[in-house]
Amino acid sequence: MSLTPASAAPPANEAPGVLIETDVNLRPYNTFGLPAVARRLVRIREAADVRRVVDHPELGRAPKFVLGGGSNLVLTKDVDSVVLKVEIPGIRLLETRDDAWIVEAGAGVVWHELVGWTLEQGLPGLENMALIPGTVGAAPVQNIGAYGIEVKDRLEAVEVMDLVTGRPALLPAEVCRFAYRDSVFKHSDFGGLAGKSVITKVRLRLPRPWRPVLGYLEIERRMAETGITAPDARQIFDWIVAVRRAKLPDPAVIGNAGSFFKNPVVTEEQCRDIIGRDPGIVHYPMPDGSVKLAAGWMIDACGWKGKTVGGAAVYEKQALVLVNKGEARGAEVVTLARAIQESVYGRFGIRLEPEPVVV
Known part of the structure; x- marks a missing residue:
């Protein structure tokens, strides 16, 4: 299957492929709202789309730039690399173990929506990371975290596609080289994967039985104000959403x-x-x-x-x-x-x- 520019019809002897969009305004795709243009952009809506890009005679060898929710990005110029806009959907409970629930989510899922979904399904463990902007696929890259929990504390494995071979791989948490706001996905040297792979799915491990993480001042203040000394996961979620909204600007507004x-x-x-x-x-x-x-x-x-x-x-x-x-x-x-x-x-x-x- 080949890739076809959005502005052109595919040759008669080729099946329709993933569209290449040209000269795409990136202002709506970065939460800073900064002006920039992507010369070529391909929307990745399933892992197979990555393979189609890799196999394409023109795009396969071109430099790639992976774009998720654009919440951790400062654009200072137009992007000449092929932009891979990751939009892979889907959330499911993959497995129930004695000691954990394993939840799998597509890299294009909004992180906060995933946190809300897990609570609706009775699967606590991510509530301290409520309202963090960005997508699921970007979460391991940055090793996002808040109020005592980081993604590394909940990560089971990351599914990636190699941007050279197009082959999939499942990387366990221990090979991701997590550190404070850092991971193997942010570096291109010494075995780093930046620019060499794209995250397509993320598997999270939510421990059973659930234990609240309460050791932060804002949470302790809420406990003192409300008299709730043993909050459940939904209560912690609501508190953290309220705290973040009070002190952090909404990217949709500013x-x-x-x-x-x-x-x-x-x-x-x-x-x-x-x-x-x-x-x-x-x-x-x-x-x-x-x-x-x-x-x-x-x-x-x-x-x-x-x-x-x-x-x-x-x-x-x-x-x-x-x-x-x-x-x-x-x-x-x-x-x-x-x-x-x-x-x-x-x-x-x-x-x-x-x-x-x-x-």
């Missing part, structure tokens, strides 16, 4: 990519040094003896909340979030981010690392 910088992790000695100069810094001791610092607190302490560069701005309610005030360009977002990095480094000696991919 363009953004969520938390723009990673919370830096430092040694205990480095933390003591910073506390000596800034006693109020928000910090979280980690199980391995390191300390996670609140990047948003440091940005706010440097006076950046509400500041702008062109159409890009630091969100007034949460300094960790950069927003598009209406007509921002990717270059303005990058300029603002770099200025914040220099400011934080100058005061704290810490170099903040962006979360989004800059293209």
Whole structure:
């Protein structure tokens, strides 16, 4: 089966194939709402579509750019690579074990919709990651996480398609090299899979029996306010949705990519040094003896909340979030981010690392 440009009919001796869309406006496909054009775009609605791209005489050897929900992306220019827009649907309970439920979801499913579906089916375990923007396929790439849980804590396996051979593979969690907001899918060197594969499905392992994860300040506050000392999964879900909506902007209303910088992790000695100069810094001791610092607190302490560069701005309610005030360009977002990095480094000696991919 061959690929056929959307604007042209297939030759008489070829069956209709997956459409190649040309000069596609990417503004609706990135949550920052930044302007860019994809020269060629193919919608991946099943794993076989990847194989069709790989086998195509023109597109097979062309560079590829995998696009999910565009929630972790800063576009600074048009995209000349072939954009693979992953839209694979479907959620199902794959297996029920004594110790876990295994849920499988297509890479194009909206992550928050998956979390809601699992709760509706009586399958708790993802509620702490409610309302995180993006798609299921992007979740392992970024190792998304919130309120004490990361995807690595729930991942069973990832189904991928090789972008060179077109062959499928099922990768168990232990080979994904998960770290804080990092994975094998974000790197192209040393065996990394960035640009070499596309995630088509994700299998999640939800432990049985369910145990709530409650050790975060916002959850503890809600428990104290409501008097609910043993919340169920739905209650935790509702609390976290309310907290996130109160402090984070809705991308449908104001363009953004969520938390723009990673919370830096430092040694205990480095933390003591910073506390000596800034006693109020928000910090979280980690199980391995390191300390996670609140990047948003440091940005706010440097006076950046509400500041702008062109159409890009630091969100007034949460300094960790950069927003598009209406007509921002990717270059303005990058300029603002770099200025914040220099400011934080100058005061704290810490170099903040962006979360989004800059293209």
